Amino acid sequence: MTELTKLAPFRLAPYFSERIWGKKSLEPWYASTGTTELVGEAWLTGPASVIETGELAGKTLAEAIREDADAVIGPKGDREFPLLVKILFPNEKLSVQVHPDDVQAQAIGQPRGKTECWYVLEAEPGASVMLGLTPGAGPDQVRAAVAGGTMEQLMQHVPVAVGDMVFVDAGTVHAIAPGVTLLETQQTSDTTYRLYDYGRPRELHVEQSLGVMKTTTKAGKIAPHAMDGFTRLIDEQYFSVDRFDLAGGSLEVAMESVGCLVGLKGTGSVDGVEFKAGQAVIVPLGLGKVQVEAKADFAFARCLSPVS
Missing domain, CATH: 2.60.120.10 (Jelly Rolls)
Structure with missing residues (x-):
């Protein structure tokens, strides 16, 4: 296993x-x-x-x-x-x-x-x-x-x-x-x-x-809420969804539960895995955090299930 x-x-x-x-x-x-x-x-x-x-x-x-x-x-x-x-x-x-x-x-x-x-x-x-x-x-x-x-x-x-x-x-x-x-x-x-x-x-x-x-x-x-480094779009019983906007460079993103990152605009990578608008990257449970990088403007959503 x-x-x-x-x-x-x-x-x-x-x-x-x-x-x-x-x-x-x-x-x-x-x-x-x-x-x-x-x-x-x-x-x-x-x-x-x-x-x-x-x-x-x-x-x-x-x-x-x-x-x-x-x-x-x-x-x-x-x-x-x-x-x-x-x-x-x-x-x-x-x-x-x-x-x-x-x-x-x-x-x-x-x-x-x-x-x-x-x-x-x-x-x-x-x-x-x-x-x-x-x-x-x-x-x-x-x-x-x-x-x-x-x-x-x-x-x-x-x-x-x-x-x-x-x-x-x-x-x-x-x-x-x-x-x-x-x-x-x-x-x-x-x-x-x-x-x-x-x-x-x-x-x-x-x-x-x-x-x-x-x-x-x-x-x-649902009204958006500005958080530390991202925008919280929704936080409900079954999911939370957040938007991140990265103007180039790198950003550490917490992944405290099972979820995925979804490209919304541009191209970036998460822990070296490239993804772009319309693509999703699964972040397996247990990693805790990932590193997102982009050379230019990049927007992505973080979709998380409830913390177990």
């Missing part, structure tokens, strides 16, 4: 997930997706993402954890990387959807629910997201709106701009429209109930959605 403190940070290749609402091209983030189909999501820390550097190169993240979980996520992990980090590229409206919380997910045999957050990387003028129900809306109103094609009228529309952080806790009815590119950090889960889909020929999960949705949630914009 690889000793916990001997496994170096390693870079992952994004896994491109085809979606009906996605795009043919993800430039300038990615020169190619390897497919001619519409791609809506780049999974940066997905189980099928392939490791590109170090002694684990060629394995998927899921394979690496299955073979030696202690070295990657530590002995207290549940045999999956705890955070699924993605970049979303909507070219059309996503479905109106909702995710179960931990208790609800475990009741149907899933290991965990799906709470997430969105960091706005790009936004056109007037861009917005739909986040939560309007006051007074309940199951009866939602069911009628789904049947009548008026679901958007029951949603709260929240304007967003570059740099905004939006929290979306489990149980929040939500949707994303075109005009934005989002960095999504979430619990590792793909359990999604589709409540309304604008007439597209996909399965709906109306009753499941009504069973897990909450009429009031904590969802909304």
Whole structure:
């Protein structure tokens, strides 16, 4: 077994997930997706993402954890990387959807629910997201709106701009429209109930959605906080996300729990492993801190799971 403190940070290749609402091209983030189909999501820390550097190169993240979980996520992990980090590229409206919380997910045999957050990387003028129900809306109103094609009228529309952080806790009815590119950090889960889909020929999960949705949630914009050397974007039960801006040179970055670094702008390296905008580097548990270097302006996010 690889000793916990001997496994170096390693870079992952994004896994491109085809979606009906996605795009043919993800430039300038990615020169190619390897497919001619519409791609809506780049999974940066997905189980099928392939490791590109170090002694684990060629394995998927899921394979690496299955073979030696202690070295990657530590002995207290549940045999999956705890955070699924993605970049979303909507070219059309996503479905109106909702995710179960931990208790609800475990009741149907899933290991965990799906709470997430969105960091706005790009936004056109007037861009917005739909986040939560309007006051007074309940199951009866939602069911009628789904049947009548008026679901958007029951949603709260929240304007967003570059740099905004939006929290979306489990149980929040939500949707994303075109005009934005989002960095999504979430619990590792793909359990999604589709409540309304604008007439597209996909399965709906109306009753499941009504069973897990909450009429009031904590969802909304989170104000950034200046910290010592970085900006705290969000700190919630399942994750924290911070932004670092490095104007060349080097910077020591603490990694007190399992997590990853994600390039947002430019090119840099972490403990010698190069990464750029749109790429993630996993920092195995036990390293404690890493050294990030860049020759020019470089921005990256630190996404951490809770301290065990």
